[in-house]
Amino acid sequence: MATWNFDHLKHHILVCNGSSCMRNEAEEVTQSIRHEITQKGLENRIHTTRTKCNGRCQDTCVVVLYPEGIWYKQFEPSDASSFVEALNEGVPHEQKVSHFYENSKFQRTNQTVKGVLKN
Numbered sequence: 657m658a659t660w661n662f663d664h665l666k667h668h669i670l671v672c673n674g675s676s677c678m679r680n681e682a683e684e685v686t687q688s689i690r691h692e693i694t695q696k697g698l699e700n701r702i703h704t705t706r707t708k709c710n711g712r713c714q715d716t717c718v719v720v721l722y723p724e725g726i727w728y729k730q731f732e733p734s735d736a737s738s739f740v741e742a743l744n745e746g747v748p749h750e751q752k753v754s755h756f757y758e759n760s761k762f763q764r765t766n767q768t769v770k771g772v773l774k775n
Contacts, residue, residue: 664700667743672718674709680716681733688736689719696744714769715754724748725757729768 671677671686686706693702710718715729719739726748731739735752742749754768764770 660703661700662703665703667702667724668722669702669704670707670710670720670722671704672708672710672712672716672720673706674713676709676713677717682717684733685717685719685731685736688733689740692736692740696740698740698744702740702743712754712771714771718754721748725762726753727755727762728752729754 669689671682671689673682673686677685686704690704693699693704707720710720710727712718712727712729715727717731719728719731720726721728721743728735728739728749729752731752735749738751739749753765755762755764757763
């Protein structure tokens with residue numbers, strides 16, 4: 657296994673590879689995002705990680721962008737190009753956002769299912 661140097665890293669993309677997301681093209685989303693990063697030569701600026709379930713199964717396929725703290729819902733392989741291009745231009749992608757971090761907490765966008773509280 658490699659130990660990556662993150663000195664020039666600007667974004668970390670977490671792609672849910674839990675079972676619900678996997679049934680909704682998570683593998684294709686992961687590969688599409690990685691392909692766009694490679695095509696644009698951004699491997700040292702944008703890092704991706706596959707995760708297990710992120711707990712937003714109704715929003716499949718879920719993609720999370722850090723350090724921005726933006727959660728995306730219903731992400732599709734065809735979204736990868738504009739998503740990576742927006743990051744390259746220094747602006748977060750504004751489509752399909754389910755949650756964003758503001759005022760020390762996550763805010764849910766309109767049209768996003770609230771979900772249940774953890775007990």
